[in-house]
Amino acid sequence: MTDRTILVVGTYDTKDDELNFIAEVLKGQGGGVLTMDVSVLGDPSAPTDYSKHDVAAEGGHSIAEAIAGEDENLAMQIMAKGASALVARLHREGRFDGVLVLGGTMGTDLALDVCAALPLGVPKYIVSTVSFSPLIPPERLPGDVQMILWAGGLYGLNSVCKASLSQAAGAVLGAARAVEPPRRDRPLIGMTSFGKTVLRYMVALKPALEARGFEVAVFHATGMGGRAFESLAREGAFAAVMDFAPQEVGNHMMGSSISAGNDRMTNAGAAGVPQIIAPGCYDLVDFVGWQAVPPKLEGQDIHAHNRLLSSVLMTPDQRRQMARAMCDKLSGARGPVVFLLPLLGGNEWDRPGGPLHDAEGLAAFIDEMRASCPANVTLLELDAHINDAAFAEAVLSVFDGWIDAGTVARA
Known part of the structure; x- marks a missing residue:
């Protein structure tokens, strides 16, 4: 039995090991996990709960369309649109309690849209190689987003990046357990x-x-x-x-x-x-x-x-x-x-x-x-x-x- 479920989002074609490590840490702490693949070209080592095809379709597009454009930026914007819509719907349906998104600059661009699609009070964590960077304009940051620097994590697992990834997993699960969402019982x-x-x-x-x-x-x-x-x-x-x-x-x-x-x-x-x-x-x-x-x-x-x-x-x-x-x-x-x-x-x-x-x-x-x-x-x-x-x-x-x-x- 698990008390809170965390949605883990990332490009499983290139960050499969890191994302699976996060999932294992969450499960080891008694949390439930849902997985969402936002990659375009490759495939994960095992099926995710929500595939890249599910993500693209939610935004009214397809993976074939993303590939045909031959533009990495355009492809990721297609995935960002679909991921944001899918995450918002899944939250309305009560499928998860918090979200953790992993990425470099491309993944962070998508992560900001995903987190912005969720209301204040939903724990939202971004693990990024550009956390706290001036690359991120203030207008892209949701009001209660949390960011953790993905130190030493550009390619492959190591003891340095595991420290960041495990902290992020514990942080989002702890936040999902502890959060008191806005009550809305008074105007x-x-x-x-x-x-x-x-x-x-x-x-x-x-x-x-x-x-x-x-x-x-x-x-x-x-x-x-x-x-x-x-x-x-x-x-x-x-x-x-x-x-x-x-x-x-x-x-x-x-x-x-x-x-x-x-x-x-x-x-x-x-x-x-x-x-x-x-x-x-x-x-x-x-x-x-x-x-x-x-x-x-x-x-x-x-x-x-x-x-x-x-x-x-x-x-x-x-x-x-x-x-x-x-x-x-x-x-x-x-x-x-x-x-x-x-x-x-x-x-x-x-x-x-x-x-x-x-x-x-x-x-x-x-x-x-x-x-x-x-x-x-x-x-x-x-x-x-x-x-x-x-x-x-x-x-x-x-x-x-x-x-x-x-x-x-x-x-």
Whole structure:
């Protein structure tokens, strides 16, 4: 008897020994195993539970078609499409509890699609020769994916790569046993923020919203947090969105590698989810603290947050660009949007007398928001700072009005 079943995915024509080793480790720990072959040219040493023909067919293609294209990249995209569709269906049918995908660059490309097809809360592990590599753009990473570097595993089994493979097998099985998937027993509000040093509204808002019967998930808007936030927004997981830390929009606009992708601040709107927006830390561009300042930001004031992260203070012109970028993204929203504009500043460091205070830059941002705000967005100006109690009170006033109007269902 087994308590949890893990789906093992990989190219069994070239990684047969490694994939079978993973399966044996899982079985040795009392786990069940399903196998899926995503290779194109060769065959496994023994039949898998889901063959390469099953995978291709699930995506509306065939192995013959993948081979006929005479293009390795095209062939793997055919397999990625089929594998993603098949994995999603098998999960809906309750066939497995977690997934482990093995690959080099080709297999990792497919693995990212496979993991993205599964909802948050399903344990998903990728063992890859390019784990943690800049080859992987942040927008390809699912919100709760786990990656393990496949050290020494490019070709054949050895004691080095067995250490990685066995850890991965134990990790995914342990996660499948321990995971508490999102309950969905209370409507969920998605909120973005940073730590309490710079933004503090969540301290007042979280208990107030929970007292109204809602669950609140606060996402750290430093690239990957924004990806998780956008992933759930795309799924329609949120009853409402309180996106108060849109700094990732500016990071992406200015070419920072700390990006949540080009679709940041668009998925809730596309799903018709009601949104309250505010410009927390809108004036800062984060970059990797141990790397050189991006060329387009050289010469601007810098705040060193820690050894990993530094922030560049935007110029007035860049703040105008930021305002236009947010307005452009919000203009496509299908649900109601309220933009709360605190006239006294958007982070603790920009208060008068603070180290990043810039009255001219703040005035430029406010002016551009007034000029560029699209017709579908309600702009509410507050004679307050974003960390003042008046800001949190304004948020709750808007939210309670939505509840009374039926825009957001009562919890």
